[in-house]
Amino acid sequence: MDVLIVGGGIIGLLLAKELLQKSVSVTVLDRQAIGKEASWAGGGIVSPLYPWNYQPCITALASWAQEAYPDLAEELAAETGIDPEFNQCGLLMLDPPDRGKITNWAERNDKRYEVIDGAETHALEPALGSSEWHGVWWPDIGNVRNPRLLKSLEIYLQRHSECKLIPECQVTRFEQSPGGRVAVVANEQRYQADKVVVCAGAWSNQVLNQLGIELPIEPVRGQMLVFEPSPGLINGIILHQGRYLIPRLDGRIVVGSTLEYTGYDKSTTTKARQELLASACQLVPALDSIPVEAHWAGLRPGSPHGIPFIGEVPGFPNLYLNAGHFRNGLVLAPASARLMRNILLGEAPIVDPVPYGLDVARQSLDYY
Ligand SMILES: Cc1cc2nc3c(=O)[nH]c(=O)nc-3n(C[C@H](O)[C@H](O)[C@H](O)COP(=O)(O)OP(=O)(O)OC[C@H]3O[C@@H](n4cnc5c(N)ncnc54)[C@H](O)[C@@H]3O)c2cc1C
Incomplete structure (x- = not known):
């Protein structure tokens, strides 16, 4: 079997790796350099920010992926010489709302956590500006240095004889056979494969619009800052009122993030910079x-x-979608890619695939 993947972000690249492990030939097309969009821009926290606000199908994927991350990072570092720097530094949540919800969720999902008072939060993070903040400490949560993760995956895939990575290759339309099977056209060239998987992140709706398919996937801008290295200033991830600080292993501190509905505009703004700096x-x-x-x-x-959305596109026998991971694509990616592989190859699925189906009505358009 061969599979064509549209989009070389974390989802497309990890899916390629998953398929190669099962001796499937893979081609990945990206309209620009590999791995330079959301997957590069993200913070790399290996957990949803407030996980109890999400449905159980998110927890199912996140929990599977959290188990997988340490080995994945170790394997990529050993194979490519680029260490994705998975760092299980813990996450300190300051003044979180809904204490009851947190406790319930953590107990139900078997997550280690500790409710701590102001003195204890200060002992964990002496650089904090106040000792008034109580907290919840999650010792098992980590972060991954996502630009390095992407680079190591790119090198891993480039070295594989059954994988073709094609940058600067934008899919502009599909060709359809009478039975509904699709091939894609990019740079005036036709690419066909047994199966085609769209992993085009925020652009997935644009890509599938070519086939008359309308999806509720839209771009949501996030702005980030990084401070120059200051080793040891903070020990773990710190989260307060939706804003967070992430320590990298070299002492850099990443600050995020905004949530802005501004279409495909990727520019940065002074207002966001000031807000992030103030936080x-x-x-x-x-x-x-x-x-x-x-x-x-x-x-x-x-x-x-x-x-x-993880599954087949109804009405198109060889077309699949793996996109719409919103704020959690980095944490979910290993599980999302494995589940997509399960579906493509007819394997037993790691989690129930039904909630991610394109045919499942999404009851409301609430966004987290
Ligand atoms: C500021 C910010 C902070 C974040 N922090 C976190 C975090 O801490 N933890 C977490 O889990 N997640 C985080 N995320 C979310 C996460 O980054 C995304 O959910 C994830 O990267 C989505 O991956 P993707 O591969 O689907 O999309 P992308 O990485 O955007 O990749 C899609 C690819 O498709 C390509 N493409 C698009 N159109 C075409 C076309 N027509 N033809 C060919 N190729 C095409 C693009 O060039 C791109 O490379 C954050 C995101 C942002 C922006």
Whole structure:
């Protein structure tokens, strides 16, 4: 079997790796350089921010992927020499609302956590600006350095004889046979395969519009800052009122993020920079004297309830979709790619695939 993947973000690249492990030949097309969109721009927290706000089908994928991440990172580092720097640093949630919900969710899903008072949060993170914040400490949550994860995956796939990675190759239309099977056209060239999987993130709706398919996936901009290295300033991820600080292993601290419905506009704004800086310095006042190294924006593939579409596209016998991971594509990716492989190859699925189906009516358009 051969499979054509449209989109070389974390979802497309990990799906390619999954398929190669089962001796399936893979071609990945991306309209630009590989791995330079949302998957590059994200923070790399290996957990949804407030996981109890999501439906159980998100927890199912996230839990599977959290187990898989340490081995995945180790394998890629060993095979490619680029370490994705998976760092199980823990996550400290300050003043979280809904204490009852947290406890219920954690107990039900067997997650380790600890409710701690202001003195204890300060002991965990001495650089915090206040000892008034109580907290919930999640020792098992980590972060991955996503640009490195993408680079290592790219090298891994480039070295594989059964994989073709084709950058600068934008899919502009489909060709359909009378039975509904599709081939794609990119750069005036026709690409066909036994199966075609669209993994085009926030652009998936645009891609499938060519076939008259309308999906509730839309771009949602997020802006981020990174501070120059300041090793040891914080020990783990710190989350407060939706804003977070992520420590990288070299001492850089990544700050996120905004949630903006501004279409496909990826520009950065002074307002967001100021807001992110204010949040960061309120949490950790010492950041006030550390220069910001970079400021960027990315486009999340927003979807109702943040539930990705993983499955076949009804009416098109060889067309599949794996997109719409919204705020959680990095954490969900290993599980999402494995489930897509299960569906493509007729394997027993790692989780029940029904909630991610394109034929499942999404009851409301609430966004998280
Ligand atoms: C600021 C920010 C912070 C985030 N933080 C986190 C986090 O901490 N943890 C977490 O789990 N998730 C986080 N996310 C979400 C996560 O980054 C996304 O859900 C995930 O990267 C989506 O992956 P993807 O492969 O579907 O999309 P993308 O990475 O966007 O990849 C899609 C690819 O498709 C290509 N493409 C598009 N159209 C075409 C076409 N016509 N032809 C060929 N190729 C095409 C694009 O060029 C792109 O490379 C964050 C996102 C942002 C923006």
